[in-house]
Amino acid sequence: MDRRIQKSRQAIIDAFMRLMSEKEFESITINQIAEEANVNRGTVYLHFKDKYDLRDQHLEAQINQLLHNCMSEDNMVHLPSKTTLLRTFEYLEQHASFYSLMLTSKGNTVFRNQVETMLRQKLTEHLDSINLDGKLNRDITVQFLISAAVGVLEWWIIRSMPYPASVMVEQFWNLLNQGIEGHQHGAISD
Structure with missing residues (x-):
């Protein structure tokens, strides 16, 4: 260009x-x-085309940049490793002003929806690839995990990141493993 x-x-x-x-x-x-x-x-x-196109293109570019910088090629299908999560949280720390603005803008749910859509796809693919306990409904499990992940990220960013990325990842990882460990054959690995 x-x-x-x-x-x-x-x-x-x-x-x-x-x-x-x-x-x-x-x-x-x-x-x-x-x-x-x-x-x-x-x-x-x-x-x-208009301000909506500007917003959507910019959001898409930012999310793609986040994925490109934080996810390795082999993690694009499976859930990220602990190391990948740390890179993601650190990237969010470095770009805090953008993500804070996107999450705190009233009426701007587009960003949150795009993140949820991306997570929904990844979680659905992952749960389809593991032996999920038959007692758990995949759709409900996906929605629960998306709500938890986006809620924690949103809470952390909106509150000006009160804990370092390493603490957030450790807590998030432990909670995720506790939630899934009892419902599949083998917990998520580092």
Whole structure:
């Protein structure tokens, strides 16, 4: 991509994020984004259909970046290892301002929904690959684990990460193992 085009696109994204930190998503306009980015309105439309497309593309890029930086290729199908979880929490720490903004923006459930969708796919694939206790319904188990994982991440990020990533991973890992250990043949391995 041409450097000028890339620079304009980044200026638009940066302007959008600054505006998101100041006001509700629904009240942000393309004109405000263009003005904040110091580009004309047409330039915004060259890159994005509308503010929803801008938000969705940026969220998707951030989630893909998170996956790329934190997940190894062999962990893309199975649940992550403890090491991968630590890399993920550390990545979230390094990019706290973005994730905090996405989780605290009123009415902006898109980010949370995208994370839940990603986790749902991974957990479903994992539970299909293990010998889950017949007493447990796969769909209910997936929803329970997603709610727990997203809830813990959300709590940690919104509260300005009161515990280090290493403590969060250790606690999360222990809780996850306790929850699944009794319901499958063999606990999750490190």
